[in-house]
Amino acid sequence: MSCNGKVSQEAKIDTAEQASNSSRRPSEAEREWEEKVLKQALKSAPERLPGFSTTSGVPIERLYTPGDLADFDCERDLGDPGEFPYTRGIHPQMYRARLWTMRQFSGFGTPEDTNRRLHFLLDQGQTGLSIAFDLPTLMGYDSDHPFAEGEVGRCGVAVSSLADMETLLRGLPLERVTTSMTINSPAAMVWAMYLVAAEKSGADWKKISGTIQNDILKEYIAQKEFIFPPAPSMRLVVDSIVFAARETPRWNPISISGYHIREAGSTAIQELAFTLRDGIEYVEWVLRSGLGVDEFAPRLSFFFNSHNDLFEEVAKFRAARKVWAKVMRERFGARDPRSWRCRFHTQTAGCSLTAQQPYNNVIRTTIQALAGVLGGTQSLHTNSLDEAWALPTEQAATLALRTQQVLAHESGVADAVDPLAGSYFIEALTLRTERECYGYFDRIDSFGGMVAAIEKGFPQREIHDAAYAYQKAVERKEKFVVGVNEYVAEEERPIDLLIIDAGAAREQCRKLDALRKSRNNGRVQSSLDALSKAAGTTRNLMPDLLECVRAYATVGEMCDALRRVFGTYEEPAVA
Amino acid sequence: MTAPMNRHIRVLVAKPGLDGHDRGAKIVARALRDAGMEVIYTGLRQTPEQIVSAAVQEDVDAIGISILSGAHNTILPRIAELLRHAGLDDVLLVVGGIIPDEDVPGLKQAGVAAVFQPGASTGDIVDFIRSHVRPETPNAVASDE
Numbered sequence: 001m002s003c004n005g006k007v008s009q010e011a012k013i014d015t016a017e018q019a020s021n022s023s024r025r026p027s028e029a030e031r032e033w034e035e036k037v038l039k040q041a042l043k044s045a046p047e048r049l050p051g052f053s054t055t056s057g058v059p060i061e062r063l064y065t066p067g068d069l070a071d072f073d074c075e076r077d078l079g080d081p082g083e084f085p086y087t088r089g090i091h092p093q094m095y096r097a098r099l100w101t102m103r104q105f106s107g108f109g110t111p112e113d114t115n116r117r118l119h120f121l122l123d124q125g126q127t128g129l130s131i132a133f134d135l136p137t138l139m140g141y142d143s144d145h146p147f148a149e150g151e152v153g154r155c156g157v158a159v160s161s162l163a164d165m166e167t168l169l170r171g172l173p174l175e176r177v178t179t180s181m182t183i184n185s186p187a188a189m190v191w192a193m194y195l196v197a198a199e200k201s202g203a204d205w206k207k208i209s210g211t212i213q214n215d216i217l218k219e220y221i222a223q224k225e226f227i228f229p230p231a232p233s234m235r236l237v238v239d240s241i242v243f244a245a246r247e248t249p250r251w252n253p254i255s256i257s258g259y260h261i262r263e264a265g266s267t268a269i270q271e272l273a274f275t276l277r278d279g280i281e282y283v284e285w286v287l288r289s290g291l292g293v294d295e296f297a298p299r300l301s302f303f304f305n306s307h308n309d310l311f312e313e314v315a316k317f318r319a320a321r322k323v324w325a326k327v328m329r330e331r332f333g334a335r336d337p338r339s340w341r342c343r344f345h346t347q348t349a350g351c352s353l354t355a356q357q358p359y360n361n362v363i364r365t366t367i368q369a370l371a372g373v374l375g376g377t378q379s380l381h382t383n384s385l386d387e388a389w390a391l392p393t394e395q396a397a398t399l400a401l402r403t404q405q406v407l408a409h410e411s412g413v414a415d416a417v418d419p420l421a422g423s424y425f426i427e428a429l430t431l432r433t434e435r436e437c438y439g440y441f442d443r444i445d446s447f448g449g450m451v452a453a454i455e456k457g458f459p460q461r462e463i464h465d466a467a468y469a470y471q472k473a474v475e476r477k478e479k480f481v482v483g484v485n486e487y488v489a490e491e492e493r494p495i496d497l498l499i500i501d502a503g504a505a506r507e508q509c510r511k512l513d514a515l516r517k518s519r520n521n522g523r524v525q526s527s528l529d530a531l532s533k534a535a536g537t538t539r540n541l542m543p544d545l546l547e548c549v550r551a552y553a554t555v556g557e558m559c560d561a562l563r564r565v566f567g568t569y570e571e572p573a574v575a
Numbered sequence: 576m577t578a579p580m581n582r583h584i585r586v587l588v589a590k591p592g593l594d595g596h597d598r599g600a601k602i603v604a605r606a607l608r609d610a611g612m613e614v615i616y617t618g619l620r621q622t623p624e625q626i627v628s629a630a631v632q633e634d635v636d637a638i639g640i641s642i643l644s645g646a647h648n649t650i651l652p653r654i655a656e657l658l659r660h661a662g663l664d665d666v667l668l669v670v671g672g673i674i675p676d677e678d679v680p681g682l683k684q685a686g687v688a689a690v691f692q693p694g695a696s697t698g699d700i701v702d703f704i705r706s707h708v709r710p711e712t713p714n715a716v717a718s719d720e
Contacts, residue, residue, distance in 0.1 A: 154645040475696050
């Protein structure tokens with residue numbers, strides 16, 4: 001063992017009266033200090049607030065000491081880096097061997113616009129790609145669908161067909177760069193497009209690497225970009241995980257995401273618990289398809305949010321690895337250590353950005369990125385200062401990337417593994433986060449699993465309550481937001497914003513029109529018919545989707561073929 | 576209580592467009608309710624036609640639109656126009672979301688009474704609706720039950 005366990009031994013010897021924290025056992029010396037020093041200090045210098053709490057509302061004690069780690073066992077709770085339960089990180093050397101992947105999420109306008117931005121970011125030293133799609137694509141509508149009006153290319157890039165995907169990826173080294181795609185309901189369709197585009201460019205499926213988000217559960221819970229009802233949606237997820245296990249050994253067919261749960265207003269613990277419980281749900285569903293756990297679990301990946309409260313976030317990341325490792329080994333009996341490792345991407349918290357005094361967002365993002373790095377993330381996206389208003393300008397996106405480069409190369413924080421380990425505060429917070437995470441697992445298990453809990457509105461209600469409580473705390477000024485409810489500027493100078501003109505929509509519609517005229521429509525129709533037919537059986541849908549894509553069927557057409565069989569999902573309107 | 580003189584302010588909270596980010600809409604709906612108003616929440620992805628038809632059906636005094644996708648310049652003028660066609664010129668139309676300063680004058684010209692940008696407080700939204708709903712609304716001050 002790399003640590004000597006002194007903390008836990010000392011704490012275990014002490015059996016003194018317990019404070020408000022039930023597992024807290026302060027030492028004789030500490031109680032003496034409280035009596036002789038602290039009492040006097042509190043009289044002469046009263047504290048700023050009656051009580052302190054994290055961004056998520058977890059109470060923060062004045063001081064953390066060995067007395068807070070009475071239940072902490074160095075070997076059991078910490079372990080070594082790269083070893084079970086991975087609290088200290090999934091690699092033995094962490095960033096000393098290889099820095100995290102700097103992966104800026106990017107996408108706007110036409111595939112040509114975004115292709116230019118992707119090349120620009122690689123030229124600036126970015127090390128992985130991450131593509132944002134527009135709302136019509138995310139919802140399975142083509143750019144020329146009436147529902148797409150006003151939305152084409154606005155929140156991401158418009159991709160309706162293989163032709164668009166080929167344009168989007170033009171000139172990118174697909175066997176060398178990893179590509180992450182934020183796509184959920186139509187993930188299998190868009191992934192099929194990526195696979196065919198890669199194949200046509202000569203890249204080997206066995207060598208390409210990247211991630212599709214493909215996390216439908218968090219759509220029902222938080223982001224609400226769903227198309228089909230839960231059961232057929234889960235079937236599409238399972239089909240893509242099974243297909244990936246066979247055909248694309250280096251691809252992550254899912255990125256189980258807490259990011260959007262947090263953005264919807266959850267606490268850090270809810271983010272962690274709902275995300276990992278979603279992970280459990282996916283594992284259970286894939287196991288039912290007949291695959292062995294170690295055949296697919298090593299390719300499951302995660303995606304977390306990093307908010308302002310530095311220590312709370314670091315504790316969350318550390319607890320995530322520990323809980324997932326135990327779940328995989330103990331709940332599912334996974335034997336392959338790769339199945340135990342919680343590999344995750346981190347994005348700084350979009351919901352923490354303020355429209356007021358936008359330059360303050362650079363500071364927030366830096367703190368959040370620091371938390372991701374101290375928490376041992378595998379890849380990182382840093383938000384741009386202008387994103388409370390719009391998609392980022394090139395200049396703002398560059399500054400966000402530079403923030404990561406300064407952290408990596410100048411701050412020194414990447415040079416020692418898990419540098420906060422052993423901090424009484426961090427270890428106590430990590431233990432607490434872990435404990436409360438299991439508490440949520442029990443509640444969700446009692447519903448009969450996450451799909452059932454979602455259908456009862458449980459996670460949605462928990463998140464909404466937390467979001468409302470936070471909003472009220474800000475409005476009562478129990479929580480300060482600099483530039484919004486305190487330190488407000490009389491007048492603000494506007495910043496330059498990225499403008500996406502309607503030309504992108506017109507251009508997309510023109511190209512789609514030309515495509516629909518030039519392709520072999522007989523082949524399109526027969527591939528779509530085959531897809532509908534397969535949807536009515538239990539066979540894996542990926543081969544049929546690939547055939548549709550090769551025929552240049554559009555995202556909208558493929559989704560429509562499945563809408564006819566699966567139906568669509570309407571969320572009960574509860575507010 | 577004798578209706579309609581003591582009727583509460585009725586507000587339709589709606590989310591048009593494809594965007595599913597409903598944190599803001601649900602917080603505002605709850606805050607209006609906590610302030611004593613009657614709130615009807617449409618749920619996600621309502622077309623302008625569905626929103627206006629719900630407004631007619633529910634006989635609301637105000638409509639609060641939440642939109643974060645950038646499609647506001649397309650969607651809001653259409654809602655305003657449909658409201659005029661339906662003879663609901665006196666229904667207060669307000670919007671909240673990610674709406675840049677330069678789009679605000681155009682939206683106001685189209686018939687939007689107020690634009691609540693990021694960082695707006697629910698208190699401001701409640702106050703604005705209370706003080707701007709149609710004057711003939713009986714008992715325009717919401718009760719605090």
